[in-house]
Amino acid sequence: MPDHMTNLHLVSDSTGETLNSMARAVLARFDEPQVVQHRWSLVRSRLQLDRVLEGIQAEPGPVWFTLVDRSLRLALEEVCMRLGIRCVSVLDDTLDIMQQEIGERAQARRGAQHVMDADYFRRIDAMHYVLAHDDGQGAAGIHDADVLLVGVSRSSKTPTCFYLANRGIKAANIPLVPGAPLPEELDTASCPIVGLTIDAEALIEIRRHRLRLIGTGGVRTDANDYVDPDAVKAEILAARRLCVSRGWPVIDVTRRSIEETAATVLQLMDAWHQRRRDGSKRPVALPPRT
Known part of the structure; x- marks a missing residue:
């Protein structure tokens, strides 16, 4: 030093x-x-x-x-x-x-x-889109998305969407909540769908911090299913199985920065569009991490 x-x-x-x-x-x-x-x-x-x-x-x-x-x-x-x-x-x-x-x-x-050209206004439009379609909002507008991110709560979906919006990408994110039905729009989406997952221990710590920030009304954070280790592990496993069954690639964000996650999403988007052009039905493979 x-x-x-x-x-x-x-x-x-x-x-x-x-x-x-x-x-x-x-x-x-x-x-x-x-x-x-x-x-x-x-x-x-x-x-x-x-x-x-x-x-x-x-x-x-x-x-x-x-x-x-x-x-x-x-x-x-x-x-x-x-x-x-x-x-x-x-x-x-x-x-x-x-x-x-x-x-x-x-x-x-x-x-x-930095000029106010078409690219500039595309980024602004994408930012407005992310705001309107954050955390499962505006399901009717999902068909206008360039990419959909799905994952359990607090798996960095929102910040990744905002980073992508700064690149002019309209990204909507949908939480995978235990027991809650998926939006029907996911079945007919005409854009890539990417799952985000995270290590259980890291997710529990993030969620506990979140509960401390917003207050828990006297409820013990370690007694809540939201941060219960077994419940969280089951939630993550169920989300991953859902993505695999639907053929959606999954990115582990545990040790990735938002920039790295967004870069991988962009790679997966390119691969998805290439498959569409080639007429291939093979699932999109996650690019190797360097």
């Missing part, structure tokens, strides 16, 4: 989300990195850049940037060179590769990925 603090300056002329994502991905490779991230977003004038440069001089450290304006880029690189600070434009190499492959120069557009 490093014994010193490192400053990392993230300088962007847009929201800075690209740099933030890259920083998360890189720093995740280190054990407890002692890094202070200085986020400088919407830097679009020399006055704004001067404030950034003052901050860099006061707390020197590597600089990552995404700046379209050439004069601002040069000014930032010049100061960093004078101070002996590493400075890198994080998109340059990838842009160069794609320009060579596509045979066209990339347009100098700030925050091009």
Whole structure:
């Protein structure tokens, strides 16, 4: 573990989300990195850049940037060179590769990925859909879904649906409740259906935490079927058997992040659509976890 603090300056002329994502991905490779991230977003004038440069001089450290304006880029690189600070434009190499492959120069557009285009409105529409079809709501609209997630209560269905909505995917989720009938719409759904399961001990702990948050009205949490070990194990087993009998692939989310679960759902969706195109009747196989 490093014994010193490192400053990392993230300088962007847009929201800075690209740099933030890259920083998360890189720093995740280190054990407890002692890094202070200085986020400088919407830097679009020399006055704004001067404030950034003052901050860099006061707390020197590597600089990552995404700046379209050439004069601002040069000014930032010049100061960093004078101070002996590493400075890198994080998109340059990838842009160069794609320009060579596509045979066209990339347009100098700030925050091009954030424009209010058809993709933007598709994500907003998907978010509204998830809100309206969370936890079994709006069963009549299930046929508009891109994917259906089923699973026992507290198996991360809702957060996974919201993550997928940010990718423009309309995801509805349906809880598998012991003794409760399934919505008839599941029998005629025209989209992939994916089951989510989780280890019993992990689920019990999540549910106990949930009960503590909402209050239990004096009922002992360990005496409730909702968290009773035998009842929970039976509930999970019944849900898994249901998914297997219906030919729905099942993802174990016990040690998966929401991002990993969503990525696997997307892979299963692709496989489902490929099978439809090929006319195959084989069940969708769960992709290997890497």
